[in-house]
Amino acid sequence: MYLENNAVSTGKCPFHGAGSEFKPFDQTYWADPYPFWENARQNEPVFYHPELNYWVVTRYADIKKILADPATFSSQILKEALVSLSPKATQILREGEVNPKSTVTNDDPEHKKIRRPINFAFVPKRVNEMESKVRTLVNEYIDRFIHKEKADLVADMFFEFPAEVLFEFLGFPKKYLSEIKQLSEQRMILKFGNLTEEEQQNEAHAAVDFWRLSKNMVKEVADAEITPDNFLGDLLRYRNGDDNILSLEDIAGLLYGLLFAGHETTTNLAGNAFRTLLTERHAWDKICADTSLIPNAVEEVMRYNPPVFYWRRRALKSVNIGGVEIPEGGNVLLVMASSGHDEAMFEDPEKFDIHRINTKDHLGFGFGKHFCLGAPLARLEVRVILEEFAKRLPNLQLVEDEIKPIVANLFARGPKELWVKW
Numbered sequence: 001m002y003l004e005n006n007a008v009s010t011g012k013c014p015f016h017g018a019g020s021e022f023k024p025f026d027q028t029y030w031a032d033p034y035p036f037w038e039n040a041r042q043n044e045p046v047f048y049h050p051e052l053n054y055w056v057v058t059r060y061a062d063i064k065k066i067l068a069d070p071a072t073f074s075s076q077i078l079k080e081a082l083v084s085l086s087p088k089a090t091q092i093l094r095e096g097e098v099n100p101k102s103t104v105t106n107d108d109p110e111h112k113k114i115r116r117p118i119n120f121a122f123v124p125k126r127v128n129e130m131e132s133k134v135r136t137l138v139n140e141y142i143d144r145f146i147h148k149e150k151a152d153l154v155a156d157m158f159f160e161f162p163a164e165v166l167f168e169f170l171g172f173p174k175k176y177l178s179e180i181k182q183l184s185e186q187r188m189i190l191k192f193g194n195l196t197e198e199e200q201q202n203e204a205h206a207a208v209d210f211w212r213l214s215k216n217m218v219k220e221v222a223d224a225e226i227t228p229d230n231f232l233g234d235l236l237r238y239r240n241g242d243d244n245i246l247s248l249e250d251i252a253g254l255l256y257g258l259l260f261a262g263h264e265t266t267t268n269l270a271g272n273a274f275r276t277l278l279t280e281r282h283a284w285d286k287i288c289a290d291t292s293l294i295p296n297a298v299e300e301v302m303r304y305n306p307p308v309f310y311w312r313r314r315a316l317k318s319v320n321i322g323g324v325e326i327p328e329g330g331n332v333l334l335v336m337a338s339s340g341h342d343e344a345m346f347e348d349p350e351k352f353d354i355h356r357i358n359t360k361d362h363l364g365f366g367f368g369k370h371f372c373l374g375a376p377l378a379r380l381e382v383r384v385i386l387e388e389f390a391k392r393l394p395n396l397q398l399v400e401d402e403i404k405p406i407v408a409n410l411f412a413r414g415p416k417e418l419w420v421k422w
């Protein structure tokens with residue numbers, strides 16, 4: 001079962017070479033990935049995986065070093081799908097002119113230029129203003145299912161909730177919400193999944209639709225008579241009608257990025273938080289008794305059971321990482337989830353401990369120049385969800401026999417269904 005899988009692997013099997021043993025799309029591995037990475041950290045912390053054509057890095061110190069060195073490790077690889085797309089799927093994307101400028105896929109100087117306007121609009125004031133709205137929304141969702149006998153927290157809340165918060169934050173018309181949710185799922189598997197030719201073409205069409213929708217949404221808000229008092233309005237004010245500062249297409253590119261990064265991840269964080277806290281019942285009981293423990297508990301979930309499992313870079317020159325020579329142009333897969341379990345960084349790492357002092361040093365939101373811009377919003381959302389559940393549903397329990405498998409991809413990990421009763 002899923003959480004037991006986070007326990008230390010006891011019967012340590014001999015390691016025959018991580019490159020051949022790593023089966024990223026295999027359900028058995030994905031249902032229980034942590035013992036594999038414990039073994040890799042100890043025996044082969046950096047290895048080459050020929051099938052993926054990636055150098056896989058597993059230790060905290062090495063991953064942090066890579067994230068801290070954008071001059072050597074480029075983010076432009078994130079423009080590409082993890083498993084190379086077919087010529088037909090690539091053609092669909094080209095013809096649809098899907099070429100958004102985004103912070104996460106660019107290096108300096110482009111990255112700096114694009115991140116500046118988001119920083120301008122992503123100020124703490126805007127995030128803090130969200131707290132009361134988020135709290136109201138959490139209670140509305142709870143009200144919708146509390147009369148039932150049991151609920152699937154993913155379907156009944158976590159799937160849509162972060163997107164609704166994001167739309168409110170960005171200032172987007174809610175009518176696009178379910179379409180964006182659907183298109184995001186498709187975009188995720190196009191970029192990080194392992195698809196057939198037919199699936200690739202379908203998902204490539206979905207990416208074209210997503211890009212067109214982003215452009216239309218920006219135009220709709222830009223054409224409105226009053227510039228709204230929200231994130232999107234802030235970007236329009238920053239641009240001040242001058243394409244040289246920021247064009248409408250640039251804003252659409254930023255939105256195309258945010259409309260993906262800003263909810264899938266939080267959906268999985270909320271799912272992982274409840275899955276972990278309800279399994280580790282002592283921790284749930286503690287946060288119900290004292291909600292001031294919640295912020296550190298959220299960080300501990302980010303360390304122990306993070307939503308972003310892998311991330312990527314490309315080496316711009318030949319470089320030695322953990323004693324292994326990664327060649328110029330080498331693709332690098334960072335096993336972010338493994339970094340949180342690194343025994344050299346976190347004492348007794350397989351223990352879920354909401355009082356852990358250095359848990360905030362996890363790399364779950366990245367590190368350095370590309371550090372997650374939405375981290376304050378994601379933290380706020382999950383904190384408020386937990387506060388309201390602790391208040392209204394302290395007897396919440398997992399319905400153990402209704403735990404479903406997790407969809408395998410090379411990006412995020414979280415429960416696809418999470419049945420609870422109270």
Ligand code: HEM
Pocket residue numbers: 067075103104105115166257258261262263265266269307308311363364365366367369370371372373374375377378
């Ligand atoms: C639990 C939720 C989240 C997790 C785990 C997460 C994780 C990450 C990670 C690991 C990065 C670093 C990427 C890199 O180094 O290349 C990142 C970047 C980013 N995240 Fe998040 N994120 C979350 C929520 C959000 C939200 C809610 C938003 C927006 C509202 C957001 C917007 C961004 C943006 C714009 C970047 C790119 C920053 C840059 O390249 O300069 N994220 N995120």
